[in-house]
Amino acid sequence: MLGLVAGFTGLVEGATGSFISPKIDVHALAPEIVLLVVAIAVLLIDLFIDETRKFLVNTIAGFGVIASAIPLVTLALEGSDRSMFNGAYVVDDFSLVMKAVFIIAGYLTLLMSANYLQEGDYHEGEFSFLIVCSLLGMVVMASARDLITIFVALETLSIPAYLLAGWKKRNRKSNEASVKYYLLGVIASAVMLYGMSFIYGVTGETVLVNIGAKIGDSGNANGLTAVGIFLVIVGFAFKVSAVPFHQWAPDTYEGAPTPVTAFLSVASKAAGFVALMELVFVAFFPRADVYGPIFWVLAVLTMTVGNVVALRQTNIVRMLAYSSVAQAGFILVPFAAVAEKQEAAVTAQRSIVTYLIIYTLMNLGAFAMVIAVARKTNSGEIDSYAGLFHYAPGLTVVMTIFLFSLAGIPPFGGWFAKFTVFNTALDGGGPWSVSLAAIAAVNAVIGATYYLKIMREMWMKPSPDGSTRIIVPPSLQLALGLCAVSVLAIGLFPGLITQFSEVARLFR
């Protein structure tokens, strides 16, 4: 895959001059290399391991994913930014932080899926393989600073996800989920590529920094670049399930196996936002006149429609799906704010990264809870949570933490995520940003309504007869514990993550 990247960049090089063999920085690529090795190893081990020990594959994948985080630490300690392939692939603080987020999300997903797969008659080995492959694409995305690399990363992370969405093989809803996700995903890719071709056509560049230098003044081709920017953003709007490009999300989320849903709603969405950040803050930055209005409209629609539709849901996974649509709307706010005041770019990037980190933890936690409860109730209906407090008080408290965090109530992490978004909007300061902040504030309240709906079921309704304790397997306990503790810790001491979100900045 990396050869592919190098090859593409080489082709571009070839168009302008003689071919120069690119230098490969092994240390900088170590996380990707480890993940690639893990993916292949998982596939091979799955071939030869005894049927009764398939669960080991998941464990090995989990440790492998953790191992891929080790080079992140060494790279961070070493400190210098590394750039390869003429600036198409950059390892800087931003990419390190985002890679860490993806790896954490991937690891938590593997933890959540361990018993889920064992008990549910799924193909276990291939599942872990595909998760790791998709993770590889995300990790590449965090470093991609080139239109083609971004596209390759996007396909690498998406194609395994299309398969995973249909992993419940004999389940029609799951098949539907997979097909819907695949078709709309491919259309989105096509739209995006079309837009990219416009941008390449006008600027003659694929490396984002160079595009950024030329795109501000493309003479009489300004209209053409505007169309290009619009199409690329629309393509990624599908990825992050922004309204009106969100229709695939609820069906896909409901049909897919729950750990996959968690992975899609968190990691895949975060990857889309990382790509959007790279594109907006590096390549499209001077064209605020184009992306500003687009993001403003997207943010308002995404927040409002996501929240309002979520109010009506009776299935918790569908509700969380619409909730994650609404959350994406909040993450879009800084993009719109930065268009009004470009000096706000620093706060904007900080708030997006902060939001993504916190959102990853709290949303994965909520899905882990859904998995835990479904082990007993075998249901995703919200009213199956009735009286949970009476027979599973511990789980109820943990779920309460995640739900209040998603609603943005202190002292749980989510408040700080929402806070940074408001912070950016008011840093933007103009009428568009402030009105957006007010709309976001109203949306935060609407959002709280449906999270409280679950709370009401858990705490205030009587429990069904004969309910016994829920037995949570250790790996799921670990996932829940990690998420809950970090959500609480971040909420009390936001400094824990601001030190990361502060350095995670893209440079033009």
Added chain:
Amino acid sequence: MNLNDWALSLITFLPLVVAALVIAVPKADEDLQKLIALVGSLIPLGLVVWVLANFDYDRSGELQFSVNRGWIDLINSRFHIGIEGIGLPMLVLSCLIIPLCIVYSWNHFPDPHNPKAFLALMLLLETGMNGTFISQDLILFFVFFELVLLPMYFMIGVWGGPNRQYASLKFFLYTMFGSAFMLLGFLALYFKAGRTFDIAQLMTNVETAGISTNTQRLIFAGLFLGFAIKVPMFPFHTWLPDAHTEAPTQGSVILAAVLLKLGTYGFIKIAIPILPEGARFWAPVIGVLAAIGILYGALGCLAQTDFKRLIAFSSVAHMGYVMLGISTLTTYGINAAVFGMVAHGFITGMLFFCAGSLKERFHTLEINRMGGLLKTMPKLGWVLGFASMASLGLPGLAGFWGEFPAILSAYKPHPSLNESLFRVFMVVAAVGTVFAAGYLLWLYQRTAFGEPKAEWAGHEFHDVSTEEWIAWAPMLIAIVVLGIFPALLFGITDGAVTNLVDHVTKVLGS
């Protein structure tokens, strides 16, 4: 370890630790849970008494026992706590009410019982309330202000009456709506006035930063929304009767005694000192809403058939007096407002305790089904009479000093305000006291006088029990003592209030 630095932090976070301890106790051992919770809530009370003893009353306008440490460096938000003359009475009130509620709960845990969770929530509430009163940083304030929502939501929603789910949701969403806009206001201040959340710094920065008048008014409107919903002021009050009616007794008491004060405290501590220009602009609006609230609350009371709902509406009226005092922007008015907040805390808290005890004995709060209380339960009847008299503002009891000076202060509001307008408010508020006397005396007449209703014939009622006496005595004593020696409280608040009004006058004058 220097207690000067640690006292306020301990007062705030000790209840949180105790709550964790209570949760750790096995479910069956209820006595131990109660004991830990009681002792754990008495320690902050002891500490606050120590703070009272060591507080320098000559400098009550200055921050004392303050601590200022880094918290969220990135946005320059600091763990800055301290206490001055306005926060101190509130802190004392909050630290006193919680142990009293725990004592009251001893054998009165509402359904579905579960003392462990109930006690933990009360202690969590204490952390949130105390933290709000000592915060000197807007973000810290916001976190505590919101933290209070959670335990109260569960108290109403789990232990409340038949309509509890609706009431708890309404309470939560209303308050959250307000605080979302309050947060936007805080952030606007941050960006307009020197990128700080420190209240004292913002006061000076706003003065010098030259923020346009319109922006100041707009930001004040955001803060207004947050605080006015919490108070609650007239058009935003609709959550209160539902919340009070459905909440368990302890929840109602804490809600009335302390939570409502978070809103008025926010006006005095944050909105007015930081944005005097906004305050001047909105003061007539606040005054109008306060006057409407006084009348509306009183008329609402006359129409109620439910004991608790009646007291809830009387709260709306009483908070109207407090807001009227605040809206005059005078030392006289704001001193009265702080006094009114404390007095209302004790008196209405007491009335809700009475309501809870009546409910427990009659299993209903329908006023028409009670009657002849003085014959069946003379002690409870007298306590209720005492609290009603205090509530209607009888001179010699605490309620008088909150109500009467607030009305008087509207006679001569701050020079920058329209005098004749406020005199109209004064007349309206004065008429309101007549209504107050009317609905409270009528309530008392219907419940305490006459013969017991026929349906209770032959029914044996227990008069006030020991734990009720223990829980109520401090409040009853406080009502009398503050009524006879109002200087006790005015002495604490006056320095801080004078500072505040001087600042407002300076900014508005220049």
